[in-house]
Amino acid sequence: MLEIKDLHVKVAGKEILKGIDLLIKPGEVHAVMGPNGSGKTTLAQVLAGRVTYEVTGGQARFEGKDLLAMKPEDRAREGVFMAFQYPVEIPGVSNAYFLKAALNAIRKYHGREEIDAMDFVTLVQDKAKLLGLDETFMKRGLNEGFSGGEKKKNEVFQMAVLEPKLCVLDETDSGLDIDALRVVANGINAMRSPNRAMLVVTHYQRLLDYVVPDFVHVLVDGKIVKSGDADLARNLEKHGYGWILEETPRPPQAARA
Amino acid sequence: MVSKSVLQEQMAKQEYKYGFVSDLDEDKAPKGLNEDIVRLISRKKNEPEWFLEWRLRAYRHWLTMKEPKWSNVTYPPINYQDIIYYAAPKPKKPVNSLEDVDPEIRNLYEKLGIPLIEQERLAGVAVDAVLDSVSVATTFKARLAELGIIFCSFSEAVHEHPDLVRKYLGTVVPFNDNFFAGLNSAVFSDGSFAYVPPGVRCPMELSTYFRINAQDTGQFERTLIIADEGAYVSYLEGCTAPIRDTNQLHAAVVELIALDNAEIKYSTIQNWYPGDKNGKGGIYNFVTKRGKALGVNSKVSWTQVETGSAITWKYPSCILQGDNSVGEFYSVALVNNYQQADTGTKMLHIGKNTRSTIISKGISAGYGRNTYRGRVQIHKGATNSRNYSQCDSLLIGSTCAAFTFPDIQVQEPTAQMEHEASTSKIGEEQLFYCQARGITPEDATNMIVNGFCKQVFLKLPMEFAVEAQKLIGVSLNLEGTVG
Numbered sequence: 001m002l003e004i005k006d007l008h009v010k011v012a013g014k015e016i017l018k019g020i021d022l023l024i025k026p027g028e029v030h031a032v033m034g035p036n037g038s039g040k041t042t043l044a045q046v047l048a049g050r051v052t053y054e055v056t057g058g059q060a061r062f063e064g065k066d067l068l069a070m071k072p073e074d075r076a077r078e079g080v081f082m083a084f085q086y087p088v089e090i091p092g093v094s095n096a097y098f099l100k101a102a103l104n105a106i107r108k109y110h111g112r113e114e115i116d117a118m119d120f121v122t123l124v125q126d127k128a129k130l131l132g133l134d135e136t137f138m139k140r141g142l143n144e145g146f147s148g149g150e151k152k153k154n155e156v157f158q159m160a161v162l163e164p165k166l167c168v169l170d171e172t173d174s175g176l177d178i179d180a181l182r183v184v185a186n187g188i189n190a191m192r193s194p195n196r197a198m199l200v201v202t203h204y205q206r207l208l209d210y211v212v213p214d215f216v217h218v219l220v221d222g223k224i225v226k227s228g229d230a231d232l233a234r235n236l237e238k239h240g241y242g243w244i245l246e247e248t249p250r251p252p253q254a255a256r257a
Numbered sequence: 258m259v260s261k262s263v264l265q266e267q268m269a270k271q272e273y274k275y276g277f278v279s280d281l282d283e284d285k286a287p288k289g290l291n292e293d294i295v296r297l298i299s300r301k302k303n304e305p306e307w308f309l310e311w312r313l314r315a316y317r318h319w320l321t322m323k324e325p326k327w328s329n330v331t332y333p334p335i336n337y338q339d340i341i342y343y344a345a346p347k348p349k350k351p352v353n354s355l356e357d358v359d360p361e362i363r364n365l366y367e368k369l370g371i372p373l374i375e376q377e378r379l380a381g382v383a384v385d386a387v388l389d390s391v392s393v394a395t396t397f398k399a400r401l402a403e404l405g406i407i408f409c410s411f412s413e414a415v416h417e418h419p420d421l422v423r424k425y426l427g428t429v430v431p432f433n434d435n436f437f438a439g440l441n442s443a444v445f446s447d448g449s450f451a452y453v454p455p456g457v458r459c460p461m462e463l464s465t466y467f468r469i470n471a472q473d474t475g476q477f478e479r480t481l482i483i484a485d486e487g488a489y490v491s492y493l494e495g496c497t498a499p500i501r502d503t504n505q506l507h508a509a510v511v512e513l514i515a516l517d518n519a520e521i522k523y524s525t526i527q528n529w530y531p532g533d534k535n536g537k538g539g540i541y542n543f544v545t546k547r548g549k550a551l552g553v554n555s556k557v558s559w560t561q562v563e564t565g566s567a568i569t570w571k572y573p574s575c576i577l578q579g580d581n582s583v584g585e586f587y588s589v590a591l592v593n594n595y596q597q598a599d600t601g602t603k604m605l606h607i608g609k610n611t612r613s614t615i616i617s618k619g620i621s622a623g624y625g626r627n628t629y630r631g632r633v634q635i636h637k638g639a640t641n642s643r644n645y646s647q648c649d650s651l652l653i654g655s656t657c658a659a660f661t662f663p664d665i666q667v668q669e670p671t672a673q674m675e676h677e678a679s680t681s682k683i684g685e686e687q688l689f690y691c692q693a694r695g696i697t698p699e700d701a702t703n704m705i706v707n708g709f710c711k712q713v714f715l716k717l718p719m720e721f722a723v724e725a726q727k728l729i730g731v732s733l734n735l736e737g738t739v740g
């Protein structure tokens with residue numbers, strides 16, 4: 001589904017990603033962990049098409065198509081969804097209006113007609129229930145005055161409504177209380193399917209206790225320095241990143257797939 | 258930042274769809290202004306002596322006045338001798354009914370989307386169409402007359418309803434009020450007049466559609482609306498002009514008078530030609546609009562959506578004279594490319610328990626300069642008066658500017674004042690967030706801007722709210738819409 005080869009990315013003139021290789025197949029959940037500033041958000045944003053992140057080498061293919069050549073909105077329409085580490089606020093534009101616009105833009109791209117107003121309400125109510133969001137929230141401005149946790153919930157809620165093929169979650173678990181974490185994790189798990197893949201950026205094992213990954217990658221200084229299964233994350237939780245860094249550096253390896 | 262520059266480029270593209278010129282045979286005065294021109298205009302309109310006298314007094318006073326320089330706009334000096342002060346399409350035959358309107362003119366209004374026939378689409382709206390200097394058609398007159406409502410061109414009112422005109426003309430905006438009001442009083446050639454008798458609720462929107470067609474002309478129209486005791490009227494004004502390289506002057510005066518328990522709601526969608534993307538051409542819109550809430554419990558409400566004109570100088574105001582009277586000002590002002598707007602309102606609280614609300618939304622894009630200027634005066638004796646003001650600015654891109662000059666003068670200790678202001682910017686982050694959900698930057702901008710304007714759009718009559726929303730999109734040159 002997603003194939004990244006030797007991806008190099010610069011931000012503000014500085015090289016942040018220094019050759020990433022990653023293969024994600026449908027149905028798989030990949031976790032990306034790594035110290036602050038190692039380039040996890042950079043990877044997520046590049047996949048979504050943020051222009052401030054400049055690709056200087058390598059490639060990324062999504063379902064065989066050249067992802068990096070697509071406009072950000074077309075990537076979303078093709079089925080790439082990124083849940084932001086820091087979702088923005090847009091006052092005056094209601095969550096409902098925004099989400100309907102997004103859904104219709106995606107439908108239009110695929111030659112489908114706009115969603116019927118009643119169908120939309122039903123869809124939204126179902127998904128909102130799943131995430132424990134109350135009715136009034138749809139009428140409020142997009143993320144306007146939302147708490148940190150509510151914003152994260154809203155990201156997963158949008159994802160549930162838009163039903164993308166590839167979900168890139170950037171620290172969606174950060175800032176959530178214990179109950180919210182469970183709700184959000186359930187929301188993510190509900191979307192696991194043989195046709196959908198996930199790339200989950202996180203610092204904590206506690207999310208991966210719920211959303212058990214098939215693969216775990218450790219990103220350090222712009223390179224994937226180690227890949228493994230769910231046990232790798234548990235080891236990291238116990239021992240930190242130190243032991244990996246002490247291991248003799250090896251050339252970055254492609255993820256097993 | 259590709260997305261941002263693409264967006265800016267998009268917005269710089271000019272797309273003014275009312276820029277056509279109609280080839281009409283016009284009866285024009287020679288360029289320039291002097292007493293003879295004033296007399297000529299008066300003679301063309303076959304005006305009574307008292308009216309000519311009033312014009313001449315205005316003209317003589319205007320000669321002693323100076324063009325105001327305090328506003329936050331810049332433009333080269335205007336040569337008042339280089340303007341044509343009267344231009345009228347020559348009627349091919351006398352116009353006695355709507356069917357007699359010259360087909361060319363009818364075509365022109367069709368193109369503008371304002372058919373001059375009383376047909377179903379506009380069934381809820383009576384239109385007075387003003388072309389250059391004269392009113393060319395008023396629809397639904399007969400139906401309104403049954404209710405005692407007078408809705409006609411100003412020139413007609415001077416002849417048919419001289420008592421009303423004499424009683425109210427200049428009582429809200431006297432000719433010595435300001436330079437442009439003085440000029441207007443001397444040379445205005447037409448406009449709309451409406452009178453709603455006591456206790457009558459006008460059943461349809463009254464509307465005037467202003468159109469500048471002739472070259473080098475100024476348009477100076479005058480509108481006078483009177484709501485008698487307990488009456489209600491909602492009035493809408495729209496405007497367009499052809500695309501021309503030279504600037505054209507538009508100096509209108511609007512006077513509203515609401516007697517006891519009466520309410521006037523005045524909405525404007527101003528879409529005069531704004532000039533091209535380099536700031537060439539466009540209308541100078543120097544307008545004095547003022548309403549007097551004269552009676553007890555009366556209400557004057559202004560709603561404006563200003564997207565056109567090269568320069569806008571305009572402060573629709575309320576004089577809250579009657580006890581318990583209410584004044585409202587809801588405004589969206591958008592500037593793009595090199596447009597400049599200095600607009601806002603004045604709320605003068607004179608009566609007791611008077612209340613006013615100001616909601617101003619300024620949008621700046623391109624190299625636009627947008628200034629909000631507001632004055633709230635609570636006079637001594639206006640006990641328990643209240644004002645709420647909210648001024649929000651939205652910036653698109655980094656080359657535009659927004660200014661806010663609120664001026665609050667309170668001489669009454671029981672007054673309650675509340676003022677809120679905000680400035681926000683459509684940032685790359687917001688646009689990218691929308692893109693990451695499948696929405697183009699153009700649609701995203703449109704969506705954010707409309708969200709920003711919503712409070713004001715909600716105050717417009719339904720069918721015009723939709724128009725206003727579209728117009729904002731076009732003015733920012735954003736293709737497509739969301740929803």
Ligand SMILES: Nc1ncnc2c1ncn2[C@@H]1O[C@H](COP(=O)(O)OP(=O)(O)OP(=O)(O)O)[C@@H](O)[C@H]1O
Nearest residue numbers: 011012016034035036037038039040041042043052
């Ligand atoms: N716009 C920018 N200008 C300059 N430097 C940037 C910019 N964006 C990111 N960086 C730098 O790039 C590096 C990688 O940042 P990134 O956000 O990808 O890290 P991260 O792995 O997501 O960290 P965290 O775990 O703290 O979220 C950091 O050193 C960061 O300071």
Ligand SMILES: [Mg+2]
Nearest residue numbers: 040041085171
């Ligand atoms: Mg990060």
